[in-house]
Amino acid sequence: MARRSSDPARVREKILKLAMEEFGRIGFEGARVDRIAERCNVSKNMLYYYFKSKEGLFVAALERMYEGIRAQQRDLSVRASDPLLAMEQLIEHTFVALESNPHAIRLLNEENKHRGKYIRKSKRIRDLYSPLVETLSFILERGCRDGIFRSGLDPAVVYLTLSSLCYHYLSNQYTLEIALNTDLSSVSSRKQWLQHVTNIVLQYCVADPSATLDRKPNARSLAASAS
Amino acid sequence: MARRSSDPARVREKILKLAMEEFGRIGFEGARVDRIAERCNVSKNMLYYYFKSKEGLFVAALERMYEGIRAQQRDLSVRASDPLLAMEQLIEHTFVALESNPHAIRLLNEENKHRGKYIRKSKRIRDLYSPLVETLSFILERGCRDGIFRSGLDPAVVYLTLSSLCYHYLSNQYTLEIALNTDLSSVSSRKQWLQHVTNIVLQYCVADPSATLDRKPNARSLAASAS
Amino acid sequence: MARRSSDPARVREKILKLAMEEFGRIGFEGARVDRIAERCNVSKNMLYYYFKSKEGLFVAALERMYEGIRAQQRDLSVRASDPLLAMEQLIEHTFVALESNPHAIRLLNEENKHRGKYIRKSKRIRDLYSPLVETLSFILERGCRDGIFRSGLDPAVVYLTLSSLCYHYLSNQYTLEIALNTDLSSVSSRKQWLQHVTNIVLQYCVADPSATLDRKPNARSLAASAS
Amino acid sequence: MARRSSDPARVREKILKLAMEEFGRIGFEGARVDRIAERCNVSKNMLYYYFKSKEGLFVAALERMYEGIRAQQRDLSVRASDPLLAMEQLIEHTFVALESNPHAIRLLNEENKHRGKYIRKSKRIRDLYSPLVETLSFILERGCRDGIFRSGLDPAVVYLTLSSLCYHYLSNQYTLEIALNTDLSSVSSRKQWLQHVTNIVLQYCVADPSATLDRKPNARSLAASAS
DNA sequence: GATGAATGAGATTTCATTCAT
DNA sequence: CATGAATGAAATCTCATTCAT
Numbered sequence: 001m002a003r004r005s006s007d008p009a010r011v012r013e014k015i016l017k018l019a020m021e022e023f024g025r026i027g028f029e030g031a032r033v034d035r036i037a038e039r040c041n042v043s044k045n046m047l048y049y050y051f052k053s054k055e056g057l058f059v060a061a062l063e064r065m066y067e068g069i070r071a072q073q074r075d076l077s078v079r080a081s082d083p084l085l086a087m088e089q090l091i092e093h094t095f096v097a098l099e100s101n102p103h104a105i106r107l108l109n110e111e112n113k114h115r116g117k118y119i120r121k122s123k124r125i126r127d128l129y130s131p132l133v134e135t136l137s138f139i140l141e142r143g144c145r146d147g148i149f150r151s152g153l154d155p156a157v158v159y160l161t162l163s164s165l166c167y168h169y170l171s172n173q174y175t176l177e178i179a180l181n182t183d184l185s186s187v188s189s190r191k192q193w194l195q196h197v198t199n200i201v202l203q204y205c206v207a208d209p210s211a212t213l214d215r216k217p218n219a220r221s222l223a224a225s226a227s
Numbered sequence: 228m229a230r231r232s233s234d235p236a237r238v239r240e241k242i243l244k245l246a247m248e249e250f251g252r253i254g255f256e257g258a259r260v261d262r263i264a265e266r267c268n269v270s271k272n273m274l275y276y277y278f279k280s281k282e283g284l285f286v287a288a289l290e291r292m293y294e295g296i297r298a299q300q301r302d303l304s305v306r307a308s309d310p311l312l313a314m315e316q317l318i319e320h321t322f323v324a325l326e327s328n329p330h331a332i333r334l335l336n337e338e339n340k341h342r343g344k345y346i347r348k349s350k351r352i353r354d355l356y357s358p359l360v361e362t363l364s365f366i367l368e369r370g371c372r373d374g375i376f377r378s379g380l381d382p383a384v385v386y387l388t389l390s391s392l393c394y395h396y397l398s399n400q401y402t403l404e405i406a407l408n409t410d411l412s413s414v415s416s417r418k419q420w421l422q423h424v425t426n427i428v429l430q431y432c433v434a435d436p437s438a439t440l441d442r443k444p445n446a447r448s449l450a451a452s453a454s
Numbered sequence: 455m456a457r458r459s460s461d462p463a464r465v466r467e468k469i470l471k472l473a474m475e476e477f478g479r480i481g482f483e484g485a486r487v488d489r490i491a492e493r494c495n496v497s498k499n500m501l502y503y504y505f506k507s508k509e510g511l512f513v514a515a516l517e518r519m520y521e522g523i524r525a526q527q528r529d530l531s532v533r534a535s536d537p538l539l540a541m542e543q544l545i546e547h548t549f550v551a552l553e554s555n556p557h558a559i560r561l562l563n564e565e566n567k568h569r570g571k572y573i574r575k576s577k578r579i580r581d582l583y584s585p586l587v588e589t590l591s592f593i594l595e596r597g598c599r600d601g602i603f604r605s606g607l608d609p610a611v612v613y614l615t616l617s618s619l620c621y622h623y624l625s626n627q628y629t630l631e632i633a634l635n636t637d638l639s640s641v642s643s644r645k646q647w648l649q650h651v652t653n654i655v656l657q658y659c660v661a662d663p664s665a666t667l668d669r670k671p672n673a674r675s676l677a678a679s680a681s
Numbered sequence: 682m683a684r685r686s687s688d689p690a691r692v693r694e695k696i697l698k699l700a701m702e703e704f705g706r707i708g709f710e711g712a713r714v715d716r717i718a719e720r721c722n723v724s725k726n727m728l729y730y731y732f733k734s735k736e737g738l739f740v741a742a743l744e745r746m747y748e749g750i751r752a753q754q755r756d757l758s759v760r761a762s763d764p765l766l767a768m769e770q771l772i773e774h775t776f777v778a779l780e781s782n783p784h785a786i787r788l789l790n791e792e793n794k795h796r797g798k799y800i801r802k803s804k805r806i807r808d809l810y811s812p813l814v815e816t817l818s819f820i821l822e823r824g825c826r827d828g829i830f831r832s833g834l835d836p837a838v839v840y841l842t843l844s845s846l847c848y849h850y851l852s853n854q855y856t857l858e859i860a861l862n863t864d865l866s867s868v869s870s871r872k873q874w875l876q877h878v879t880n881i882v883l884q885y886c887v888a889d890p891s892a893t894l895d896r897k898p899n900a901r902s903l904a905a906s907a908s
Numbered sequence: 909g910a911t912g913a914a915t916g917a918g919a920t921t922t923c924a925t926t927c928a929t
Numbered sequence: 930c931a932t933g934a935a936t937g938a939a940a941t942c943t944c945a946t947t948c949a950t
Binding site: 048053 | 943944945946947
């Protein structure tokens, strides 16, 4: 006589998916518990039963989002033998992960808007970050040992650099498009930007900068590609 | 008597200032018209008298914020004779402007969350952008003519690069601090980051990269400086 | 416990009853959702829970009023064998229905003020009208076949005539009383007016007008009767 | 240095005109002082200066409307020698006056909604009614003396009859159109209805009803004329 | 686990009216 | 006469949350 077979785990997952969508689209304050419930075809009480409160649901959605992003990066064979290739792959994966999870960016912005209030409560999220930095450290060390990367590179600085370049382009797309009067959403624009980011980061990392500069043709003009 | 103290223009300005603060702090949806009114010592309906609606107030606050940022950059003598110096100043001004206007970042994020919905309506805002790109083009051209910068640099790409690096560090401070387990708010961290950004951008622009690489000691470790 | 006393259907009905009263008394614009809620001993948001909006409540109240009026006319055995009697009964029922449902008149005026905006949306209301015209057609046809009524009578014209005479007396009571310096609310005035309406309509319908004219003594003077 | 030549009387008149329009269109409660002021290109304070309050403005608009209607009926040569003709003209003028002043009907309904609250305060309005009844009495008396009308006719009853038939058709146009599934706004429908009203009233008044019945062809079908 | 009904606090917005000049 | 600015009360509507079953 159960409403449907719907096992709890599946329901939880569906709720989280739509909560991510809602919180990402319109932020914590703008999100409506009713709307999430309605879209899940679940009664509002269920949300409260599973997640205690709107805040609880938000934190759960945040965690779920992090897990998704990390899962996407985990099966990344960045520990490949070639540090240059590994770095290229790391950058590409970062860009693609953000690009394909638009809610992630909004949720992260939301968290920063709240000055990290929720993220700080969740050990789970903190734990999800460490493998990322570890991976980057590993790559840098190996690259250094191989004489390809400079010595003394700070993984934090490298991560900040690549992360800024990947994230900002996507997160501030709309205001940037107006500022630069260009289209940042086209496939070719994004491809060129990713190439540019890769060049910039590798140029920064390599011992002898001139080595990478010519590896690939540089992204000269986004505008040109858009036409 | 008594009531008379304040002229309308001043009241308008006070409302805008606090609206920027409120919208920036908690977003459009989270912002409360009541709160803004109360903090201005103005009755709620005055906000509606001046700005028609919450949305109208938001757009006005956005415009005001842009004006503020641009005003800060306008009295910037970037058209100095030395392109390298001009570029350094442009980067520094961008970073400092964002750093000293924390509402600006949140308002811009807010706009991007709404997919540029409001900004697109305001010709005023669009107009405020153009001088920025013009200035950058001017610097790049002069640098190219002087043989210091590469030829063929796209101002859009250069702007995207420096903007990403300045903005993201500040906008995502809280999640980055947790990811990297470091403090990004200290004066020295920020100084080092600004130096790093400058290096990265100049390295990208100069004809012969090796020229700039040694200009100043590189930011080796944020963590180290924080300790 | 305690709270539990009332089932939803009963609450809905109570709200509708008081909404009819409020909308009828003071019109759509003048009606206050708060007042309706308060009189129902129901919290304001329940009205929105049940009826979505003030407009939704208005339409529901309109429908409820129509149902009431029609229900009152349905158990009317106007299909009696005698067309004259049937017509008299129809007129009397129309007058009495309007007289005993003062909200009905105001609600109908309200609808006409809004140029039929709401009524047009409600199929339910449209459907409630047809039996009325059908009944009238039936009476006229039978009367015609019996040689009592003229042939070629348009039910619409007959309905318009009797409806005007019944409705206007009640709907414009206050301005008419001042115009004519008389009292239209007394039982005897109303009785005489109903008699007058009956005479007028039957006189119009019968084949040979002289037949009805003497059936009952005519209403000579409202003023006289009021004294 | 005066804003414009605009003499006070003209301004007052303009305000009243638009106030009638607004109060008529949407009722006392729905009318907005701001809207009236705006449409007059007059500051709100002027309304208060001239009319003291919204209520004062409403009463003034009512009075103005009555004056307009009466003015239209005054230059009516109903005192013509032929009572039948006079009565026909009176009916026609009543119908046309209501038809060409749609605000009048709504304002009258508004007054009745308020149970004559405002009208009772205005001696001016009361005075405007008497000539109408006097005129009707005069016509009836002369018609009686001439042997054309019955004796003992109560002017109040006759007025109620013709007024109901003229007013209701116009005032309840929208609900009637839906009830009867017909169009009451066409010129031909209205012409036929006026003819019908005239027939009904004259038939009621004449000593020997058969005398009028054949005067003019009767309105058989509104629907037929609409097609 | 699950639901429809209910709630209380509060959000945005409106409006007649008045004040100071 | 005339105005822009201001006000306070109140109107419609929303929302996170809980209760009773």
